[in-house]
Amino acid sequence: MFLNQKERLLLQDQKSHEEACIQKYQEFANRAQDPQLKQLFSTYASKEQEHLNTINQILSGQIPALPQQGQQQQNLFNQGQGSTYNENDAKLCQDALMTEKYVSSTYNTTIFECTNTNVRQILNHIQKEEQEHGEGIFNYMKNTGMYTLQ
Numbered sequence: 001m002f003l004n005q006k007e008r009l010l011l012q013d014q015k016s017h018e019e020a021c022i023q024k025y026q027e028f029a030n031r032a033q034d035p036q037l038k039q040l041f042s043t044y045a046s047k048e049q050e051h052l053n054t055i056n057q058i059l060s061g062q063i064p065a066l067p068q069q070g071q072q073q074q075n076l077f078n079q080g081q082g083s084t085y086n087e088n089d090a091k092l093c094q095d096a097l098m099t100e101k102y103v104s105s106t107y108n109t110t111i112f113e114c115t116n117t118n119v120r121q122i123l124n125h126i127q128k129e130e131q132e133h134g135e136g137i138f139n140y141m142k143n144t145g146m147y148t149l150q
């Protein structure tokens, strides 16, 4: 598959975002106090690694197969059943949530520039997973009282 210059530049940006996400989640998994939050972050670190692999495949001219819907994410949707939380963990969650929001929006921009329909679908699937990461963190914050809903 041929990638034009604009597609290539945007995909290279996505690649660096995924690399940053892997590094961030690995670091956050080490820094988090709550074991459930550690688990959430380390699961996301491996999801970001899958995203990076997919982006690398596209950059090398291949069209990866559309991944199957994972069940794993569902189990992570309701983490954080305590009523107290650690201030440091709350900061990590806020940072992670802000990062997911940003990365999701950059996927949107990239998708709009893609020539190949299959590549659009693959990137759309990754974008959906970023939104699910955001949802998992949002729910954790809500369940632990970090995020007070109005």
Ligand SMILES: [Fe+2]
Residues within 6 Å of the ligand: 018, 021, 047, 048, 051, 052, 103, 126, 130
């Ligand atoms: Fe990602």
Ligand SMILES: [Fe+2]
Residues within 6 Å of the ligand: 021, 044, 048, 100, 103, 129, 130, 133
């Ligand atoms: Fe993500």
